[in-house]
Amino acid sequence: QKEVEQDPGPLSVPEGAIVSLNCTYSNSAFQYFMWYRQYSRKGPELLMYTYSSGNKEDGRFTAQVDKSSKYISLFIRDSQPSDSATYLCAMTPNTGGFKTIFGAGTRLFVKA
Amino acid sequence: NAGVTQTPKFQVLKTGQSMTLQCAQDMNHNSMYWYRQDPGMGLRLIYYSASEGTTDKGEVPNGYNVSRLNKREFSLRLESAAPSQTSVYFCASSEFLPTGSGNTIYFGEGSWLTVV
Numbered sequence: 001q002k003e004v005e006q007d008p009g010p011l012s013v014p015e016g017a018i019v020s021l022n023c024t025y026s027n028s029a030f031q032y033f034m035w036y037r038q039y040s041r042k043g044p045e046l047l048m049y050t051y052s053s054g055n056k057e058d059g060r061f062t063a064q065v066d067k068s069s070k071y072i073s074l075f076i077r078d079s080q081p082s083d084s085a086t087y088l089c090a091m092t093p094n095t096g097g098f099k100t101i102f103g104a105g106t107r108l109f110v111k112a
Numbered sequence: 113n114a115g116v117t118q119t120p121k122f123q124v125l126k127t128g129q130s131m132t133l134q135c136a137q138d139m140n141h142n143s144m145y146w147y148r149q150d151p152g153m154g155l156r157l158i159y160y161s162a163s164e165g166t167t168d169k170g171e172v173p174n175g176y177n178v179s180r181l182n183k184r185e186f187s188l189r190l191e192s193a194a195p196s197q198t199s200v201y202f203c204a205s206s207e208f209l210p211t212g213s214g215n216t217i218y219f220g221e222g223s224w225l226t227v228v
Contacts, residue, residue, distance in 0.1 A: 008152060043116070043202050043219030044155070088154065098143070098162070098170075098209050100217070104154035 003027050006089055006103030015112050019076040023089035023103045026070065030091040030101075033065050035074045038086045038105065047087070048074070079110045114138050116220035118203040124226045125193040133188040133223050135203030143206045144186035145170075145217070146178060148199040155202065161186055162209050193227040200224050 006023045013019055021035075032051055036044035048063045050056045050072075056063045062075040072091075076083055089103040118135045125131055137144065146158040147170075157170030161180040175197060177189045186205075190197055203220040 004154075006154070041222070043204070043221050045219065046216045049216075098145075098157070098160050098168075100157075102155040104152055 001026060004089065004091060004101050004103045007106055008104055010107040010109055012109040012111065013079055015079060015081060015110055017079050017110070019079050019083070019108060019110075021074040021076075021087050021089075021106050021108070023072050023091075024070055025072075025091060025101075027091075027093065027101075028067075028070070029093035032092040033063070033072050034090040034092075034100075035061075035063055036088040036090060036102075038088060040085075044088055076108075079108075081110050081112045084108060084110050116203055116205055116218050118201075118220035118223050120223060121221070122224045124228060125190075126228055127194060129193050130189065130191050131193065131225075132190075133201055133203070133225075134185070135187060135220060136185045137203075137205040137218070138184065139205060139207075139218065140183070141205035141218075142183070142208045144180065145204040145206075146176070146186070146188045147202045147204060147219075148172065149202060149222075150199050158188065158201075190225075193225075195227045198225060198227045 004025045034049045035047045037047045038044040050063045053065045053067045060077045064073040086105040088105040092100045116137045142163045145160040147155045159178040161167045164183045201223045204217045206217045
């Protein structure tokens with residue numbers, strides 16, 4: 001079983017829709033949760049980061065962490081064609097060293 | 113802003129050939145990484161360098177070697193390429209370890225490697 005599970009999609013939605021992207025994980029030591037966006041033939045770039053449980057909002061994007069369920073989500077409101085990309089979740093335990101684990105990514109297509 | 117620059121962008125190798133992927137960052141970051149990305153597998157860490165002069169194995173180090181040439185540069189070498197090493201390779205850097213607590217990982221644009 002992978003430490004981080006993410007549905008690869010693809011997910012296709014019309015412009016203006018609310019998009020929900022999700023990851024589940026098995027390691028309760030994860031404390032930092034991140035979402036990266038990756039456009040085609042480009043490297044991933046950090047979109048949002050949250051610590052422990054709760055919500056964080058940044059413009060049209062909201063990241064949500066439910067540690068009790070080991071479940072994280074990224075919501076995109078008023079989705080735009082420019083949001084079409086692969087979204088990768090990533091998480092890190094609150095320990096030293098380097099143990100960031102990435103999900104496989106969900107491909108999102110927003111149709112105009 | 114160059115950020116993380118990696119070369120070459122595309123390469124085709126024959127089985128058994130060797131090659132080196134080059135990476136440089138201009139953000140004065142201490143830590144650098146090499147990942148590979150395969151369909152359905154996500155990003156997997158090959159090697160990382162917490163700081164100049166140190167390197168450590170990641171999740172999938174077999175078949176690879178690395179060199180942290182100086183603070184800016186971190187190269188990845190395939191000594192005897194195998195078809196299983198066909199992948200997209202990303203170099204990345206961050207200010208320091210660990211990469212939680214808002215310490216962002218910055219990625220290069222990727223190197224597409226095919227081994228035939």
